[in-house]
Amino acid sequence: MNQYTDGLVVVLKRDCPTCTLLEPVYGELAGSGAPLLVISQDDPTFPESIVGVVDDVDLERSYRLDIETVPTLIRMEGGNEVARRIGWHRDEWRELTGLESLGEGLPDYRPGCGSMSVEPGVSEILAVRFGDTKIAARRISVAPLEDEIEACFERGWSDGLPVVPPTEVRVVRMLSGTTREPDEVIGSMPPNLVPCTVEKVAINAVMAGCKPEYLPVVLAAVEAALIPAFCMHGLLCTTHFAGPMVIVNGPMAKAVGMNSGGNALGQGNRANATIGRALQLIIRNVGGGVPGGIDRATLGNPGKYTYCFAEDESDPHWAPLAVERGMADGASAVTLYAAEGLLGNFDQLSRTPESLTRSLALSLRAVGHPKKANAHDALIVLSPEHFRIYREAGWSKAQTLEAFDEALRLPGCELVRGAGGVAEGIPEHLVTETVSKFRAGGLNIVRAGGIAGLMSGIVGGWGASGERGSELVTKEIGT
């Protein structure tokens, strides 16, 4: 089928007022003697003036002809389309058909209606049924009596929570969220160093519950995870608590509805929840990083299900994290951080930046271990009410970080092994030194949270922070 002889093709549907208005036109076309094929999307008894209307209820012809609007008039020559007119424009139809009095008495112009083949959700189904989706993944057939969500569990594809079954239609829909080709290789996914394609990212994004518009963010997060400085392989293998945290900056965060406000690090926002989860599923399913296998975490942390939020960029007084890290102002980007769980700092009384810095520094001393230094990085998730104290005092972000550096220079005598009756600590030879809690660049600040609450979050980093392990990495979000 779908071989067309020379002549005219009209694609229409009864449900379209323009199509029904043109009933006399179809009769004129048929009466002209020119070869005519009329294709009806919803009712092969329409138009009644035409004998042998082609039934296209399954929309295969409409899909293959790439019909977006009905009526559409096409001229075929030598089996190929040579001209097309969309909707009803009398002069255009007369010009294409060569019939100078066609549609006399009818309105000059009517736009027509949307083709049933491009209704929401339909085009992907037709692409799977009739087209080439370019998807190469192995097809796995699940028997009628088998629950497909249970099937995903049984095949080991889940992080422990139900996943959305990755049907081809859903994956095609997901791929519509990116301009990139399904077979493009993003990189080698650890730990098995398997080539990870856009298609595999899309499949796992479906399973995580992402919407198609999240896919560019997920792709950027995967690309960031594969930057060698992030050391995803080591982060996965470690016995430490840490896993990848995804921080999203720029207009894309708002565009996809991410939460940077109240409960930003908690549950309840689909984009936050599923983008972070997609990255973890990709590591698990494509890379083969499975807890108890290569993932040797002693305890892990709840963020290894998903750990993703947007920065609150509503106050321009401080540059967003991504801009601070070299992205252009206005660009969208993800920053990945090797993060363990959250420690709250509940300071209700500090009203000066000096006091608040010293207060937060007390919590920061506990990162990794209160007697360790220059090992773990840290991230402060600064709430709006705490941020206001710095802003109202006119402190810049750089000035604030300098103050933290000063507040976190610690006397070695308190930290050395054995001090305070605790065996853990820094080497004894540092007993007379002053040591910095964090390496240069090892402390970062990002803003998020609800407008009420004099409290901020401290997120400790991996025990192997910095060049010997993981560093923050930032990747611009593409399309």
Next chain:
Amino acid sequence: MRDNVVLLDPTAESTPAKRERVVPPSSLGGLTIGLLDIGKARGNVFLDQLEAGMVARGLNVRRYAKPTNTKVAPVAVAQAIATECDIVVEALSD
């Protein structure tokens, strides 16, 4: 009845699509063997014989039973077998 649902493999496809069977043990020594009576006539006779033979060989045997052959095993029975046994022999009959 609906048709099969076709899913796209999210993995690196380095393992077979069909789940692999557990490799049988090379020896039964030291393992706990579950004998499951599915509740159909004379299945118990077969299992009694099997149990006697296994016990005579010094093997560890535990008996389990489904209330009825018409339904899948209750969760408690399945969990008991999974947590207490290394292998299971299911006695079909007819």
